[in-house]
Amino acid sequence: MMKFKALAIDIDGTITYSDRRLHFLAAEHLRNLGIPVVLATGNVLCYAAATSKLIGLGGKVISENGGVISTGFDTNPHISESMEECEKAFSYLSNRFDLIRLDGDLRKTEIALRRNVNADDLQASLEGAGFYIEVIDTQFALHIKSKKVNKGTGLEKMASLMDLDVSDFIAIGDSVNDREMFEVAGYGIAVDNADPGLKLIADHVTSMSFGEGTVEALQILCRRDFF
Structure with missing residues (x-):
């Protein structure tokens, strides 16, 4: 059986409880895994x-749904060139919907919104105006983002920077924004609270939810000698 060399894992809803508190046992398992762990959020x-x-x-993170990638705490991040088109889309939508923007100037490649509007309505409006932009609902926020950037492209970039193949x-994960990451990774595990569409493409779905699901997943992987 193929041995895997690294793990990419979502944060909110995957290594947390439902209220976003960090699940300490999941964190302990990740810390002691013995292979590089990339947080993808x-x-x-x-x-x-x-x-x-x-x-x-070790500070290896994929953030902003693949838009910002960092290989360590003291390294310069790799930032995609996608904010300008997102700003144009946000400006267009702001004239038509009551949008509440989150995170101020912290975001460099996409725009996050409070979930007080429907993502499908925003998406339909953008498509009607010819924007090549998508709006996704992660259940924690809405994201106005480039269709060219996602956790899958982010993982491919991270793998290259680590001299690994993405299939390694x-x-x-648990959410719609984990789909592309599952599609390019060698093996995908959805925790039980995951989006139904993500469960359909997962190689394995845990019986437990949230951080407990991740603990279950890591125990299974270690028991089956996946690493």
């Missing part, structure tokens, strides 16, 4: 880096 770089530091990992990674 729709959140901003400082949040992802702080989470990596607090868990005791196992991916664990």
Whole structure:
């Protein structure tokens, strides 16, 4: 059986409880895994880096849904050139919907919104106006982002920077924004609280939810000698 060399894992809803508190046992398992662990999130770089530091990992993070990639705490991040088109889309939508922007100037490649509007309505409006932009709902925020940038492209970039093949990674996640990461990784595990569409493409779905699901997944992987 193929041995995997690294793990890419979502944060919110995957290594947390439902209220976003960090699941300490999941963090301990990640810290002691013995292979590189990449945190992959729709959140901003400082949040992802702080989470990596607090868990005791090495600072390898994919943030902003693949838009910002960092290989360590003291390295310069790789930032995609996608903010200008997102700003144009946000400006267009702001004239038609009551949007509440999150994270201020922290985001460099996409725009996050409060979930007070429907993502499908925003998407339909943008498509009607010819924007090549997508709006995704991660259940924690809405994201106005480039269709060219996602956790899958982010993982491909991270793999290249680590001198690995993207198929060397196992991916664990719970949300629609984890789909592309699952599609390029060598093996994908969805925790039980995951989006139904993500479960359909996962290689394995845990019986437990949130951080407990990740603990279950890591125990299974170690027991089956995946690493």
